[in-house]
Amino acid sequence: MKVCLTVAMVSAILVSSVGVAQAAEKTAQQQKMTQCNQHATSQNLKGDARKSFMSECLKKESKMSGMxxxxxxxxxxxxxxxxxxxxxDARKTFMSTCLKKA
Structure with missing residues (x-):
């Protein structure tokens, strides 16, 4: 009886730890979402600019997610x-200023 109970408890622990490990792994789409979100945050995008950036970044054929x-x-x-x-010179000055923005 004790052996059967012990086996059942060990089985339950193993099953729950496998479920936690699978939940911790992100799907490819979740990884892409995380990466696009980080890029949008690093560029301080807000509102419609952020929405359009995220939309473009998350598209399947988007090259932006690899940048x-x-x-x-x-x-x-x-x-x-x-x-x-x-x-x-106007372009150089603008690019310099734009790229220095946090």
Missing amino acids: TPQQMKMKSCNTEAGDKKLSG
């Missing part, structure tokens, strides 16, 4: 400079 935060910041600053049609 480092600095690469993503460079891309967003470069896009903003292009939208403002900056060139030459």
Whole structure:
């Protein structure tokens, strides 16, 4: 009787520890969400800018999820400079200022 009870308790402990280990592992989508969220936070994105960034980052074919935060910041600053049609020294100054933002 004691052996049967001990076996049942050990089995229960093993099953619960396997369940905890599986819950701790993130799926690929959860990892991508975490990474995109970290990138958005590092760029101090808020509101609609954050929503559109997250949407683009989470797309299946998105190349943004493989970028480092600095690469993503460079891309967003470069896009903003292009939208403002900056060139030459004005572009260099803008890019420098944009990339230094926390």
